[in-house]
Amino acid sequence: MAENVTLSYRARLRQIARIMVKHGFGFLLSQWGLSRWLPLREELMERWEEQRGVSRAAHLRLALEELGTTFIKLGQVLSTRADLLPPEYLQELSRLQTEVAAVPVAAIKEMMEQELGQETSQLFAEFEDKPLASASIGQVHRARLRDGQRVVVKVQRPGVEELVRLDLEIIQFLARQLQKRTDIGTLLDLEGLVDEFAATLRAELDYIQEGRNAERFRRIFAGEKNVYIPQVFWDFTTRRVLVMEEIQGIKVDDMEALERAGMDKKELARTSSRLFMHLVFNEGFFHADLHPGNLLILPGGVIGLLDFGMVGHLDEETRDLLLQLLLSFLRRDGEEAVEILLQLGVTPGSLNRRRLKEDMTRLINCYYGLPLGEIKIGHVLSEILHIAYRHRLRMPTSLTLLAKTVLMSEGIGRRLDPEFNLVEVVRPMAEALLREQYGWRRSWQRLQDALFGYGRLWYVLPRHLRGILRKVEDGNLSFGLEVRELDRVLAELNAMVNRLSISVLTASFIVGLSVILAVVHPRGWDGLASWIFTIGFFLASGMGAWLMFSIWRSRKK
Numbered sequence: 001m002a003e004n005v006t007l008s009y010r011a012r013l014r015q016i017a018r019i020m021v022k023h024g025f026g027f028l029l030s031q032w033g034l035s036r037w038l039p040l041r042e043e044l045m046e047r048w049e050e051q052r053g054v055s056r057a058a059h060l061r062l063a064l065e066e067l068g069t070t071f072i073k074l075g076q077v078l079s080t081r082a083d084l085l086p087p088e089y090l091q092e093l094s095r096l097q098t099e100v101a102a103v104p105v106a107a108i109k110e111m112m113e114q115e116l117g118q119e120t121s122q123l124f125a126e127f128e129d130k131p132l133a134s135a136s137i138g139q140v141h142r143a144r145l146r147d148g149q150r151v152v153v154k155v156q157r158p159g160v161e162e163l164v165r166l167d168l169e170i171i172q173f174l175a176r177q178l179q180k181r182t183d184i185g186t187l188l189d190l191e192g193l194v195d196e197f198a199a200t201l202r203a204e205l206d207y208i209q210e211g212r213n214a215e216r217f218r219r220i221f222a223g224e225k226n227v228y229i230p231q232v233f234w235d236f237t238t239r240r241v242l243v244m245e246e247i248q249g250i251k252v253d254d255m256e257a258l259e260r261a262g263m264d265k266k267e268l269a270r271t272s273s274r275l276f277m278h279l280v281f282n283e284g285f286f287h288a289d290l291h292p293g294n295l296l297i298l299p300g301g302v303i304g305l306l307d308f309g310m311v312g313h314l315d316e317e318t319r320d321l322l323l324q325l326l327l328s329f330l331r332r333d334g335e336e337a338v339e340i341l342l343q344l345g346v347t348p349g350s351l352n353r354r355r356l357k358e359d360m361t362r363l364i365n366c367y368y369g370l371p372l373g374e375i376k377i378g379h380v381l382s383e384i385l386h387i388a389y390r391h392r393l394r395m396p397t398s399l400t401l402l403a404k405t406v407l408m409s410e411g412i413g414r415r416l417d418p419e420f421n422l423v424e425v426v427r428p429m430a431e432a433l434l435r436e437q438y439g440w441r442r443s444w445q446r447l448q449d450a451l452f453g454y455g456r457l458w459y460v461l462p463r464h465l466r467g468i469l470r471k472v473e474d475g476n477l478s479f480g481l482e483v484r485e486l487d488r489v490l491a492e493l494n495a496m497v498n499r500l501s502i503s504v505l506t507a508s509f510i511v512g513l514s515v516i517l518a519v520v521h522p523r524g525w526d527g528l529a530s531w532i533f534t535i536g537f538f539l540a541s542g543m544g545a546w547l548m549f550s551i552w553r554s555r556k557k
Contacts, residue, residue: 009166009169009170012166012167012170015067016067016170019063019066019067022063023059023063023066024056025059025060025063055088055092057088057091057092057093058092060075060089060092060093061075061092061093061095064093068136068167069136069137069163069164069167070163070164070167070168070171070201071167072096073136073137073197073201074171074197075093075096076096077197078090078093079093079096079404080400080401080403080404081385081397081400082382082385082389082400082403084193084389084394085389086389087386100134100135100136101134102134102139103157103158105129105130105141107158108131108139108141108155108158109127111156111158111240111241112155112241115238115239115241116236116238123146123236124143124144124145124146125145125146125148126143127141127144127153128141128142128143129141132152136157136160137156137157137160137205137309138154138155138156138157138207138242139154139155139157140152140153140154140155141153141155142246143243145236149233149245150245150246151243151244151245151246152243152244152245152246153236153241153243154207154241154242154243155240155241156205156207156239156240160205161205161240164202164205168198168201171194171197172191172194172195172198175190175193176191196397200310200397204310205239206239207237207242208238208239210242210308210309211234211237211242211244211308213308213309213311214229214230214244214308215232216285217229217287217305217308218231220279220283220285221275224275225302226271226275226301226302226303227275227303227304227305228247228298228302228303228304228305230245230247230306231244231245232244232245233245247296247298247304247306248296248298249297249304250263250296250297251292251293251295251296251297252268252272252292252296252297252303252412252416253412255415255416258297258416261297261299263297263301264301265416266416266419266420267301268297268301268303268416268417269412269413269416269417269420270413270417270420270425271301272295272303272409272412272413272416273409273410273413273420273422273425274425274429275303276290276405276409277425277426278429280314280402281429281430281433282433284314284315284318284319285313285314286311286314286405287305287308287311287312287405288310288311288312288401288404288405289307289309289405290405290408290409290412291408292412292415293306294306294307295412312398312402312405313398314398314402318344318396318398318399321340321343321344322344322399323433324336324340325337325340325341325344326377327427327430327431329364330375330427332364332365332367333364334357334360337360337364338356338357338360341356341360341384342393344395344396344399345388345394345395345396351391351392351393352391355391356387359387359390359391360384360387363380363383363384363387375423376410377406377410377422377423377426378406378407378408378409378410378411378422379407381406381407382403382407385403409422410422
């Protein structure tokens with residue numbers, strides 16, 4: 001879909017609704033409250049499209065691609081959420097196309113000159129008009145600075161920020177609608193998920209943040225000779241323009257070129273995986289888009305990283321639990337794996353703990369007796385997330401992002417070396433980290449932190465207690481009790497009572513009318529009776545029709 005910054009909120013809603021119906025998702029419109037945005041004839045298009053033999057998951061992917069940047073990014077995020085979607089949807093969404101038609105170079109230069117306040121010829125000694133890459137958010141061009149330094153220039157597509165802002169408003173509106181109207185919306189906390197997605201996408205639109213991510217990676221790997229992070233040129237970088245050092249090397253999946261260059265592919269597989277796991281478990285900050293296009297092999301077997309817009313964060317507690325989960329799986333301890341999984345996720349109120357344990361034990365038994373070389377950590381994490389999906393456990397976004405990235409890293413390692421085994425890299429690292437986590441130095445540090453926390457609690461507790469007692473004395477102490485969905489339940493109950501009342505009134509009216517017509521026979525009654533019967537018939541019919549319409553409308557909601 002061409003980016004159109006002149007779209008109004010209502011026009012964009014109509015566009016979204018039309019595309020959803022076109023791809024067979026018209027049934028969602030009533031749940032989203034969008035039915036009124038469509039003409040009736042669009043229903044015919046829905047039935048026509050459903051006969052094309054394309055799966056529902058494929059239609060979702062096509063719809064998101066047609067809807068443009070924001071929805072493509074939403075689909076990419078959902079493709080990592082094995083705890084939210086079934087496997088066929090995850091597989092289809094992973095095929096979302098990010099390459100789009102290039103923006104004319106004149107528009108790119110205009111955007112760049114607005115941001116940097118100078119003409120392109122003053123900024124760069126050379127600027128290639130043909131883009132190196134063109135994605136849904138930005139476009140990349142090669143250039144050369146005035147001092148001769150070769151760089152790549154990433155420029156945000158004109159109008160994309162305004163369209164994303166509009167789309168995020170609409171997606172947040174849809175999330176609120178689903179949260180109010182469906183049980184699944186409440187269970188998954190759709191508003192929270194969308195807010196998290198919105199924050200991630202806004203960060204990706206900010207090239208200053210991407211530059212900071214790159215600088216953080218440079219600091220992490222400052223003493224590492226096997227990895228190289230390109231330099232950011234901050235004098236030429238803004239929210240919408242990012243200028244970085246150009247690095248040239250061999251793509252990590254170009255096996256023939258690596259062979260010609262005499263690279264040790266087995267060593268590359270081990271080194272790249274070790275570096276990635278170091279980021280995950282030691283730093284809690286990792287590159288979350290490790291596809292082969294973002295990994296270059298430089299002379300000497302040095303690994304060059306590119307594109308730092310998407311990163312993942314893991315806090316210390318999540319890293320610790322994740323390490324324990326992997327080790328419990330390798331030890332084939334289903335009970336411990338369930339306990340750790342419940343600590344990692346948000347548990348629904350109706351969890352069947354016994355069935356969850358059975359599913360986890362069944363998964364562990366599938367790998368029982370296999371040599372470590374045949375165990376793929378990425379697939380194990382994905383299957384654990386599938387189990388979480390079946391039991392409605394909501395996992396942290398960072399964990400689902402990690403599962404996707406581990407799959408990518410493992411795939412690259414096996415492409416470089418068919419005998420590569422990520423478990424051999426992870427297991428000694430995980431055991432060493434756990435020993436460090438529970439060693440006497442770390443335990444002493446945690447004890448100090450706990451004592452400091454308790455000391456602060458004893459310091460502030462008397463003041464808070466005095467405040468509570470003062471409110472009790474003044475009679476101002478109150479407790480807040482929130483009952484979710486209470487307004488909706490009361491409204492539905494009120495509607496049911498109203499319909500029941502109308503039903504009783506209608507039945508009484510019909511019975512009373514029949515009795516009067518059958519029993520009462522004064523002089524001149526026949527003519528009057530026909531009028532009473534006619535008026536009563538239409539009144540009863542009207543109340544009955546209203547009742548049927550009310551019941552039908554309540555079922556559509």
